[in-house]
Amino acid sequence: MSVAAPAIPYKIPKRRHPVLLFIVQQPLGAAGLAFIVLMAVCAIFAPWVAPYDPLAVDYGAMLAAPSAEHWLGTDSFGRDVLSRIIYGARTALAVGFLASLLGSTIGAVIGVVSAYFGGKTDLIVQRIMDVLLSFPIIILAITVVAVLGKNLVIGIDVNLVIAIGLPMVPKVARVVRSSALAIRELPYIDAARTAGFSHRRIIFRHMVPNVVAPYLIMVTAFVAQAILAEASLSFLGLGVTEPTASWGLMLSGAAADFYQQAPWMIVFPGIAISLAVFAFNLFGDSLRDWLDPKIKL
C-alpha cells in the first residue's frame, strides 16, 4: 500500500524591493532616511514651506521672541529664524551632498586605479594620500578656501564644495583601495585580462561595480561630516557669506552679542545642524550594517 507523500508546503520567498527590505531590517536607519527626505523636501520647496522671506528685514520685529507669528523668533535684523533655518537646509544639503559626492567619487576612482595597477603607481599614490591624511579636515578645508576664494555657480560656492570634499579623498581612497585589492585577485579579473580587455574597461566595468557598497557607505557618512564642516567654515566667516542663509552663519557674528537677549538665535540653528548630522549618521550606520558590516570608516 503506498502512501502519497504529503505535500510539503513550500512558499517561494518573495523578492521584496530592496528599499522595503531596508525599512524592515533597519527601522532606525529608515527613520533617519525619512528625516533626510523630509529635510530635502523642505529645502527644495523652501519658498512655499517657509512662512517668511529669509532675507526680509523687519525693523519693527527685531529680536522678537518665539511667538505665533515667528515660531522660532527673529534675529537682530528682524528676519524670521524659522525661515532662515529652512533656507539654510538648502545650503547645508547642497554643499553637503556635492562635497561628499565629489570627494568620495574622486577618492573611489583613485582607490580602484591604485589597487588595480599596484606596484609603483600604488606606492606613489599612497604616499600622496598619506600627505593629505596628515591634515585634520578643517585645517585643509580652511587653507583651500583661503587659496581658492569664492566662485558662485547657480548660488552654490563651488570652491567651498571643493575645499570640503578634498579632505575626504584620501580616506575614501584608502577604504576603496583595500576592497579593490581583494577583487583584483578574483578569477574574473584574470579572465577579463586574458580576454584582452583594456585597463579602462576592466576598471570601470569589472572593478568599479564591485566597490559600490563601500562607496555608497562613504558618501552617506561623509555628508554628515560635510554639513558639520560647512557650518564650521561659515561660522568662522570663511564659508557661506551674508545674506545667504546658512546654519553656521546664523550662529556667528550678531548671534554671540545677544546671548541673553535672544537665545533662540543660538539655540535653533544649532539644533538644526545636530538633527541633520544625526539623521545622516543614523542612516549611514544602518546602511553600513546592511550592506557590509566589515567596513571601518
Place this chain on the structure above:
Amino acid sequence: MLRYLLNRILLMIPTLIGVAVLVFFLLRLAPGDPVQMMMEGANVPQEVIQAERARLGLDQPLHIQFVKWFGALLRGDFGVSLWTGRPVLHEIGIRLELSLQVAIMATILAVIIAVPLGTLSAIFKDTWIDHVVRIISIAGLAVPSFWLGMIIILLLLTYFSWIPPLTFTPFFQDPLKNLSQLIWPALAVGYRYSAVAMRMMRSSVLEVLQEDYVRTARAKGVYERLVVARHAMRNALLPVVTVVGLEFAFLIGGLVVTEQVFNLNGIGKLFVQAVSRGDYTLIQGLVLLVAVFFVGVNLAIDMLYAALDPRIRYR
C-alpha cells in the same frame, strides 16, 4: 622594535616633505598678494609695496622662494610672520600652552566620561542604562563642538552671570582660575571625543566578555565586579587607546572653531587670523606643526599599543 621605530620615523620624512611642498605651492596659487592685503585701504604708493615685497622676498621666482624657505626650515628656522614681523615659532610658542592644555584636558575628560559609561553600557546591554548611554554618545557625534560651547556659555551666563574672560591665566600662576577658565572649552570639544571613545569602549567590552578567559574567571568564582574590572576592562581598553589617539586630530580641528567661541587666543585662532590675513609663512609653520604632531601621535599610539599588549610585536 628599535628597527621598526627607526623605519617608521624615516617613513615620516617623505610625508612631511610632501606636506611642506603642498602647503607652500597651494598658498602661492592664491590670487591676491599678502603685501597688498596688508596695505589695503591706506593710500600707499606702488614703490613702497614693491620695496616691501622685495624685503619679504616675495618678488623672487617661486622655486627660489621655496628653496630658501625649505633650507631655513631644515636648520629649524620657520621664518618670520609676514604680518607681525616676529618669528613664526615665537608666535606659535606663546599660544601653544593654551591650546595644548585645552587639548589635554579634553582628552582626560573624554576618557573619564567614556570608559565607565561605555563599560556600564556593555554590562547592562539592552537595558535602560545602555539606551541612555547610547543616546548620549550618538548625540555627541552630531552636536557641533562650537555650538555646544555657545550653549555652555549661554547656560553659564544665564545662571551664574559668567562670561568668557578676556585674558588667559596661565596654569602655574593661578591653577584654580586657570582650570575654571579652560574646563568649559575642554568640555565642549571633549564631548564629541568622548562619544567616539564610548562607542568603542562599549563594543570592545562586549567583545571581551565573550572571551574564554572571562568564562574561566567566572567559572572559578571570581566576583563579577573583579571579572569586569580586571579581565574585561583592561583588555577592552586597547582599541579605545587607538580611537583616543586618532581623535586627537579632530580635536585640533574642533579647537580651531571653539577657540573663537570662548575667545581663547590659541593656535586655532592664530590659524584663522593667519588665513584671513594671507600670512603665508605663519600658515606654513602652523600646518607643518599640526602635521608633525598628527604623524607623531599616530606613531606614539602604535608604540603604546605594543607596550600595552605584549602579544603585539613590530618588526
